[in-house]
Amino acid sequence: MASSLLLLAAGAFVYLLVKILSFFVPRWRSPLNRLRGPPNISPLFGHIKMFDSDNIAVQAKWVAEYGSTMRTYGIFKVPQLYTADLRLVNHILTHSMDYFKPPESRLALSHILGQGLLVAEGEKHRRQRRVMNPAFGPAQIRELTEVFHDKTIRLCDYWNREIAASPQGTLRTNVIAGLSKMTLDVIGVAGFNYDIDTLNTEEPPNELSIAFQDIFKSPLRHNLVELLKNLIPTPRSFDNSRVKKAEAARATMQRIGMQLLQEKKAEIMREHGEKSTGTFEKRDVQGRDLLTLLIKANMASDIPDDQRLTDEEVVAQVPTFLVAGHETTSTSTTWCLYALCKHPEMQQKLREELLAVPTDAPTMDELNELPYLDLVVRETLRLHAPVTITSRMALEDDVLPLSTPLTDKHGDVITGIHIRKGQRIIVPILALHTSKSVWGEDASEFKPERWLSPPDTITAVPGVWSHLLTFLGGPHACIGYRFSLVEMKALVFTLIRTFEFELAVPAEEIVPFGTFLQRPALRNRKDEGGQLPLLIRPYKRS
């Protein structure tokens, strides 16, 4: 009995070993090994921690030494490609049926997002995107501008109440907190016509607001257990508290989403009279929030039945919009305030432009016509792109084209890079935005005027907006980029007209921090998470 058990255990061990080796050996033997690249720094993590935004300077040193395309290491020293070569990046982003987000990233996202657009790939992604695209068009975003203004005024009231209670009429506050409440409230109303109302300090927080506080309290950081759990799906009982909180928050969002879906469907049918097919002509209907627009698009008669989203897919977009559209915009606006505090002369120049506008609530088109506001927003989204990195996995062996040939570690010149099925490619968004070869010697400086005559080299950047990768490019480019740009402009418009902002700590104390999303944090207090302490006082118009 004991010997057969031993035999069974030995068999299981050998089976497991063969499985592990057949997974890792081809990867260790990857053709990427012929590329030059930094030495390994951790047998378990490889270079993964170097991709956190705290380590952007390390990446700049790598690029200076090895060029824009190099071999780096992932976990267990598996080689992976790190590339800022624009032709190569374009190839990966546009061939979205051959390059997916790696399963570990999708699994990590799915804990909170379910099977929404950010997680979907292949045919499923194409179908979801087709139905969702119309809700994010310029005409739809134009209609939402009023929501952006309303919620910005609520944020001003919120800070004004705190200013009134502060000594000498100056408030010292971590602006991330207020901006994050504001953008959450915006996406609630603009996304689903649901007022999360986190800026309302008089009422107790509602359940969606609490669900959100829970998941965003502890910022995501790389650690091995988390990585392995995302590589190897484990039973729910092994889930850590972060995953459990994320899933509980998703359950809340799912329940609220399903309720909203049922209500909206019923409302649409009431308004337009149910037809036997349950569909209607798109031109019959009007609506403002993204979910209503999406439901209408999904029910419209021009969508073939096999292309419609299921109710579950529609509801999965609720947490997707909430998560994708909230922290990203509040983070970029936070960085904008940071830049304007570091350069008070730019803050004043912008204020003068904005104060010359005769209305408190300009339309989307009026906002877009403000030249200096546009330059400041562009420069913020270049230098402080909130999403610093993305990655893709090759579904098949491929040869990747290069814009400039490179020399491998044996001294041979290569014009294309062989990549094996399953291998990861890192696209360093922020490193590309600060590349001297693309942007010139002053690439790391905040200079809004550079956008008046940008270098020709940027035309090769395959981004959906402004020759930047802030919102990425190709079929997976950010669907909400127009939404975000108008929201950010509306926020900056009113905040700079209403308040004066000043750094509450020396600029050198503020550093970028975070995995995937870079937030400002205090150099010696990163464990407290993202923060930007500013002094805020009302701007007195003369």
Ligand code: HEM
């Ligand atoms: C400054 C603000 C924002 C930034 C920097 C940003 C950035 C990005 C990036 C880089 C991606 C591509 C991720 C990848 O494939 O690796 C993305 C995708 C996405 N974003 Fe945004 N985003 C912002 C605002 C928004 C807003 C406001 C919404 C929704 C209201 C939104 C919804 C989405 C969705 C649904 C996707 C997935 C698109 C797809 O795969 O087809 N984002 N975003």
